[in-house]
Amino acid sequence: xxxxxxxxxxxxxxxxxxxxNLIAEYGLLVNILRAEIDEVGGKMLIEVSGDEAxxxxxxxxxxKIGVGVRPFKEGVRRNDETCTHCGACVSICPxxxxxxxxxxxxxxxxxxxxxxCGVCIDACPPRAMEILI
Numbered sequence: 001x002x003x004x005x006x007x008x009x010x011x012x013x014x015x016x017x018x019x020x021n022l023i024a025e026y027g028l029l030v031n032i033l034r035a036e037i038d039e040v041g042g043k044m045l046i047e048v049s050g051d052e053a054x055x056x057x058x059x060x061x062x063x064k065i066g067v068g069v070r071p072f073k074e075g076v077r078r079n080d081e082t083c084t085h086c087g088a089c090v091s092i093c094p095x096x097x098x099x100x101x102x103x104x105x106x107x108x109x110x111x112x113x114x115x116x117c118g119v120c121i122d123a124c125p126p127r128a129m130e131i132l133i
Contacts, residue, residue, distance in 0.1 A: 001052055004033070004116070005059070007044040008068030014041050016065060026050065026058040034118045034131070045072060045116055075116045076131050078109045083128035089120035 007018075014037050022028045028050040035044040048055055062069045076097075085106045089098045097113035098120060100106070120129045 001055060002047055002049045003055060004045065004047045004072035006068075006070050006072050007046060007062065009037055009041045009044070010066050011039060011041050013065055013067050014039065018062065018065075018067065019046070021061065022048070022058045026054045026061065028054055028058050031115075033115050047115070072116070075111060076114050076118070076120065076129055078107075079128045079130070082126050083107060083124075084126050086125060088123050088125055089129060092119050092123050094119065 019030045019032065022030050028048050031047040031049075033045040033047055036042045037044060048058065050058070059069050087100055087107060090100055090107060094117060095113045095115055097110045097115075099108050099110070101108050116131055118131050121127075121131055
């Protein structure tokens with residue numbers, strides 16, 4: 001079972017070995033998709049793989065230590081009206097969720113391949129890509 005979560009950290013939790021504990025204590029596989037953490041707290045988008053009971057226990061652990069946890073239901077969205085189909089996002093997308101259609105020469109976006117890493121957001125000159133968190 002794979003589930004994505006947005007974690008919100010307070011200053012105290014930002015210095016704890018949270019991902020290590022999820023792996024070592026709860027047997028979960030943790031993939032950090034995006035993180036912005038500093039001395040005052042921050043956010044992290046993770047994908048957790050494991051059985052239902054271990055995942056539930058891992059989420060309870062996070063909540064117990066003061067980490068805000070909410071399921072990530074959204075992802076990255078492209079504003080088709082703003083997109084100029086320049087292709088700046090295509091070469092940097094690590095999952096090939098963005099590609100050029102050989103017939104139309106327009107950028108295609110496959111949301112199923114997207115892991116919401118956010119690299120395309122920073123690379124997009126017209127700011128047509130946004131992360132929904």
